[in-house]
Amino acid sequence: MHIKHLELQNFRNYSFFDIEFTPKVNIIYGNNGQGKTNLLESIYVLAQTKSHRAYIDDNLIKTNESKAVLKGTILTDLSYNLELSIGKSVKKAKIDGENVKTIASYIAKTNVIIFSSEDLDLIKGGPAGRRKYLNLEISQLSANYYSALSDFNKLLKMRNDYLKKINNNEIVDQNYFQILTDYLINKSVFLIQMRHTFVEKLNEYISKIFEDITQIPGFNLKYKPSGGIDSFDKNDIKATLEKRFKENYEKEVILKTTISGPHRDDFSFNIEEDDLREFGSQGQQKVAVIALKLSEIEIFKDYKKQNPIILLDDVFSDLDNIKKNNLLKHIDDKMQVIITTTDLKTINKQLLENANLIHIDKGKILENEVA
Numbered sequence: 001m002h003i004k005h006l007e008l009q010n011f012r013n014y015s016f017f018d019i020e021f022t023p024k025v026n027i028i029y030g031n032n033g034q035g036k037t038n039l040l041e042s043i044y045v046l047a048q049t050k051s052h053r054a055y056i057d058d059n060l061i062k063t064n065e066s067k068a069v070l071k072g073t074i075l076t077d078l079s080y081n082l083e084l085s086i087g088k089s090v091k092k093a094k095i096d097g098e099n100v101k102t103i104a105s106y107i108a109k110t111n112v113i114i115f116s117s118e119d120l121d122l123i124k125g126g127p128a129g130r131r132k133y134l135n136l137e138i139s140q141l142s143a144n145y146y147s148a149l150s151d152f153n154k155l156l157k158m159r160n161d162y163l164k165k166i167n168n169n170e171i172v173d174q175n176y177f178q179i180l181t182d183y184l185i186n187k188s189v190f191l192i193q194m195r196h197t198f199v200e201k202l203n204e205y206i207s208k209i210f211e212d213i214t215q216i217p218g219f220n221l222k223y224k225p226s227g228g229i230d231s232f233d234k235n236d237i238k239a240t241l242e243k244r245f246k247e248n249y250e251k252e253v254i255l256k257t258t259i260s261g262p263h264r265d266d267f268s269f270n271i272e273e274d275d276l277r278e279f280g281s282q283g284q285q286k287v288a289v290i291a292l293k294l295s296e297i298e299i300f301k302d303y304k305k306q307n308p309i310i311l312l313d314d315v316f317s318d319l320d321n322i323k324k325n326n327l328l329k330h331i332d333d334k335m336q337v338i339i340t341t342t343d344l345k346t347i348n349k350q351l352l353e354n355a356n357l358i359h360i361d362k363g364k365i366l367e368n369e370v371a
């Protein structure tokens with residue numbers, strides 16, 4: 001699939017902006033702070049309704065404005081138009097002018113994979129970032145995952161609110177509390193199984209990709225669900241969580257929070273048994289996240305029978321030639337790739353020759369070869 005046309009109103013540093021892309025390589029270049037990353041981010045946000053980097057939607061709206069509007073035309077076998085408006089604490093998504101029934105189906109429709117410098121936080125940062133990654137990516141593959149996650153978050157909040165009440169010696173209806181807990185476990189089982197499957201699917205590709213680039217074998221991801229789950233059979237997950245909830249009840253009342261569940265999950269990047277977070281060099285960590293994204297491309301092609309749109313934010317400037325070439329080997333010429341750079345010299349010659357060059361300056365286009 002590819003994005004053909006994009007229109008932005010009051011998104012980050014863009015007031016009114018309109019751009020055409022080619023189905024192959026597009027290179028956005030310009031000086032620092034001109035809006036290159038914002039432009040890539042806008043494509044991600046349009047497809048996924050949220051940013052891969054910003055945690056607060058309000059930051060996506062141009063300063064002193066109240067609403068951002070993003071519109072795009074996506075071409076697959078069919079063509080369709082996406083529209084997303086982001087107001088302060090409201091978001092609306094439309095496909096071909098019609099409000100969507102569920103955000104879940106909107107998100108799963110258009111697939112984008114972004115490579116950016118923030119990706120290193122996946123290894124170095126805390127588990128919240130890794131959970132966010134799992135949630136964003138699996139939601140693109142499965143609308144059911146996104147729906148279950150929304151339900152889970154609501155139930156978790158309700159359960160934590162109830163724990164606060166119990167702690168406060170307000171009314172305690174143990175039946176109601178048990179029902180909340182059962183529903184929560186139910187959703188948790190589904191989320192944990194999906195995360196496990198996704199990580200295992202990544203593991204089918206990742207070790208070979210990592211070895212191709214570094215010559216080091218044994219690279220793998222390890223999913224670490226909270227609550228000591230060690231078998232991913234549906235009934236086993238359920239039984240383990242039920243046990244955990246029983247054991248933890250008194251502690252949960254004191255802490256006023258749910259101790260075990262998908263909201264506490266994590267995963268690690270390892271060479272054999274060693275966690276790259278502690279043992280990996282900078283270079284290995286960088287290759288690890290590249291291998292992660294490249295594996296994802298394979299999964300998306302497999303599940304969706306479509307190429308995802310690839311967004312590369314300034315990744316070439318940091319990579320040596322071996323890594324650049326390896327990265328490119330996995331991105332075949334049928335895919336749409338949108339690349340940002342401050343310096344066209346860092347881009348491989350063969351990419352540059354076939355690319356559409358777009359020059360961005362202060363949120364405006366100075367040059368676009370297709371337009």
Ligand SMILES: Nc1ncnc2c1ncn2[C@@H]1O[C@H](COP(=O)(O)OP(=O)(O)OP(=O)(O)O)[C@@H](O)[C@H]1O
Pocket residue numbers: 011012013014030031032033034035036037038039058059060061062063314342
């Ligand atoms: N909500 C917003 N409203 C207005 N301007 C914003 C908003 N968010 C970010 N900006 C501005 O966008 C600019 C940064 O844009 P961006 O990160 O896309 O730059 P870039 O071209 O990728 O630069 P670099 O080459 O340094 O990565 C900054 O000047 C920042 O102040």
Ligand SMILES: [Mg+2]
Pocket residue numbers: 036037038314
């Ligand atoms: Mg940038």
